[in-house]
Amino acid sequence: MLRMAVPGSRRSQLLRGVLDLCLLAVMDEGAAYGYEMTKRLAARGLSIVGEGSIYPLLGRLERDGLVDTRRAISNGGPPRKYYSLSRQGRKALAAGISEWQATREAVDSVLGRIKEEVG
């Protein structure tokens, strides 16, 4: 039997599909360590409270060669692991953005019509 996802669960599911892309996007602004990326995401309204963590995702991106890493001293703090986009990561980001835009437009064209009817 099909069940509709509850709103919170739907947000999680949507986030699962694009969080890696969002991480690559914030890395495109410059190398960053884990918590710094969380802050960049939050500054754009993407809070991960109640969601999963970005650390396993960063691990996967690293393993897949989409990010380069280096250890460096942070602002007066302990050495941190900085993540930056690799060449492969840039390609993946570009491809992912195209996919996201195409998907978003298609979904908008379906849901937007309903919204007009309801409104």
Next chain:
Amino acid sequence: MLRFVDECRKEWRRLGVPDAVAGEMAADLEADLAEAQAEGVSPEAVLGNGFFDARSFAASWASARGVVPGAKRPQERPRWSRWALVLLAAVSFVVTLGGLAALGGGRQASVARVSIGHISASPFGGPHGVFIGPNLPSPVAFSHSAVFAVVGLLFVAAGLIGLALTLWLWRPWATRRRRRGFDDSVGLPSYL
């Protein structure tokens, strides 16, 4: 907070994550959580739901990084190996069919020869009413039949071995097992 990091360390040790890697992950985690605390940010805002289950969080992170011994992600097979498997299956199938045909052909030839021998051997069947005696297949006919049988059997055996080999090589794709802490359907940690 330190307790959370300690729980993660324990899980990584239990999973057999190399000490150097576990130490690096623990140090990053500790530094991030300390910075968040200094800024008045809750650990949940840094770790998401992972904060409530240190072991799952640690296992997912290690698994995603590919540092858990014996839990390596199955590598994608190159396209050529798939085609090689398809070719092997096709050739094996054809060889098996060829072997069966050879066996069937040999048997038919034998039956035909035996039938001719019976007619000739009939005391009433001789063209001049002369008992000809049993018309046994010649040594050449025997050798042809035997060759058919041997070649047929060899082909069938080779074909079946080839098909079995194809199945054996194909099996890892069909029975790819789900790993703890990783969601194969989306390629993300399962709790994310």
